[in-house]
Amino acid sequence: MTAQREADALVLFGITGDLARRKLFSALYDLTAADRLDMPVIGVASRSWDDDTLRLHARDALESSGRAIDEEVFGRLAKNLSYVAGNYREPTTYRNIADKTEGRGCAVFYLAIPPGLFDDVVEGLASVGLNHRGRLVLEKPFGRDFQSARDLNEIVHRYFPEDQVYRIDHFxxxxxxxxxxxxxxxxxxxxxxxxxxxxxxxxxxxxxxxxxxxxxxxxxxxxxxxxxxxxxxxxxxxxxxxxxxxxxxxxxxxxxxxxxxxxxxxxxxxxxxxxxxxxxxxxxxxxxxxxxxxxxxxxxxxxxxxxxx
Ligand SMILES: NC(=O)c1ccc[n+]([C@@H]2O[C@H](COP(=O)([O-])OP(=O)(O)OC[C@H]3O[C@@H](n4cnc5c(N)ncnc54)[C@H](OP(=O)(O)O)[C@@H]3O)[C@@H](O)[C@H]2O)c1
The missing domain is CATH 3.30.360.10 (Dihydrodipicolinate Reductase; domain 2)
Incomplete structure (x- = not known):
């Protein structure tokens, strides 16, 4: 395994979803509190939100998780948050992500989305060359059976080397x-x-x-x-x-x-x-x-x- 480049942007597909609401905003908040997330966090989903809607949603998600919010920490997280509205099947979505991550050396692309869209997102990222400037994190499930897992691996490896691919098992x-x-x-x-x-x-x-x-x-x-x-x-x-x-x-x-x-x-x-x-x-x-x-x-x-x- 080669030494990993330090990530300098986080692109979160599925930011408006259930997993983000229940788990990911808490993780982002904790990373910010620990001074480990000083980088743009770009949420991508289809509904027509803007940056401020996402920030309100982040606060609401954190409050519903029952935690006390330190305003200084939340302020730092909110400053880093921004939103790209777009369908994962549309090329413009990836051009907008490329614009937002311009000048960044290594982004983490985190896919908290329905698994049927994994291949669309991987191919969309590759269509604007973002696969050469980042690594991929996939939430479970990784395929439905042996064949579909192999097919997905094949698509992922077409664009991302194995040491840039993270298949999450939170357990x-x-x-x-x-x-x-x-x-x-x-x-x-x-x-x-x-x-x-x-x-x-x-x-x-x-x-x-x-x-x-x-x-x-x-x-x-x-x-x-x-x-x-x-x-x-x-x-x-x-x-x-x-x-x-x-x-x-x-x-x-x-x-x-x-x-x-x-x-x-x-x-x-x-x-x-x-x-x-x-x-x-x-x-x-x-x-x-x-x-x-x-x-x-x-x-x-x-x-x-x-x-x-
Ligand atoms: N929820 C959990 O507890 C949990 C636990 C472990 C693993 N997971 C895995 O995590 C992933 C996400 O789960 P979830 O429960 O968060 O799903 P979800 O609530 O259905 O969220 C799906 C997300 O994907 C976006 N999306 C869907 N289709 C889109 C499209 N064509 N274009 C753009 N955005 C699109 C949705 O945005 P819009 O609504 O704005 O379209 C939403 O942000 C799944 O792979 C799931 O198996 C979930």
Whole structure:
């Protein structure tokens, strides 16, 4: 991995959306408070807002998250915020973004948008050469299945080199998950017994005590397996099952995770249980005859030197 250029602009596609409202403005505010976001933050979406509407929306989003706003910090964030109104399928949108980022050496293009538009945005950025002046951050889901994930990777790699592409899995940012490597490899009691001789099985449980929060139309098209198992929980499995990486570098950790995932034996239908909570079909946006799972249990085997047998 080459040394990364320092970013000097953040372009946020999907600034008017739910993820931005619930999570991203808080993150922008925290980065500003920590003096780590002294750069233009350009929001892009289709509704015809202007810079001031975006600033009002940012304040409203922060207030609804229940945090106390320090006016000095918010003032610095608001000064950096600006807005580009445009459809992601229209070439003019990208010309306007190019104008706004003129003179900037490296922008971060953050895609918090419906996944069906990822390819339009990647190609739109490339059409004005912005792929050579920035890196790409993609929110999940990364494709719907193996083939669509491969197709998306192919489009992304046509314009952005791999070390400029970030596929976000926010679950890996949770403190408990981040601590797993330290818990395993820096613990002189656990480390020697972390193998098939002493551990019969590991249960990974993700239990949530809330419903689908009005996001029926989204959830019914996705389900538990796609929403949290194939990404978040398989990453946790990889952290629990992998060998120690040769260094703490992202590539070294990634290599060991990949090896652990390769050692997972493809499950048979008998190893998987899909279920649906009572009342789910009555939620708004859910089909009355929906077969989407809201519960999944799965037994997996890791056929590696450490775990086989
Ligand atoms: N919400 C979450 O909790 C959450 C969690 C993890 C991952 N994600 C992922 O994050 C992404 C965004 O999710 P979200 O819930 O924020 O979606 P959302 O509320 O539907 O927001 C979509 C955003 O994209 C913009 N947009 C859509 N079509 C457009 C077009 N043709 N041209 C220009 N702008 C367009 C919308 O702007 P306008 O309304 O102005 O058109 C809006 O800002 C998705 O990939 C989702 O899977 C979301």
């Amino acid at each position: 890996l940012g949770k403190e408990a998950v981040q601590n797993l490597m330290i818990f395993r490899f820096s613990n002189t009691v656990l480390e020697p017994i972390w193998n098939r001789h002493y551990v019969r099985g590991v249960q990974i449980t993700m239990a949530e005590d809330f419903g689908i929060n009005g996001r029926g139309a989204f959830y019914d098209n996705v389900g538990t397996l796609r929403d949290v198992v194939q990404n978040h929980l398989l990453q946790v499995l990889a952290l629990l099952a992998m060998e120690p990486p040769v260094s703490e570098s992202p590539d070294a950790v990634r290599d060991e995770r990949v090896k652990a995932l390769r050692a997972v034996v493809t499950p048979e239908p008998d190893d998987v249980v899909r279920g649906q909570y009572a009342g789910y079909r009555a939620e708004a946006g859910v089909a009355p005859d929906s077969d989407t799972e809201t519960f999944t249990a799965m037994r997996l085997e890791v056929d590696s030197w450490r775990w086989a047998g």
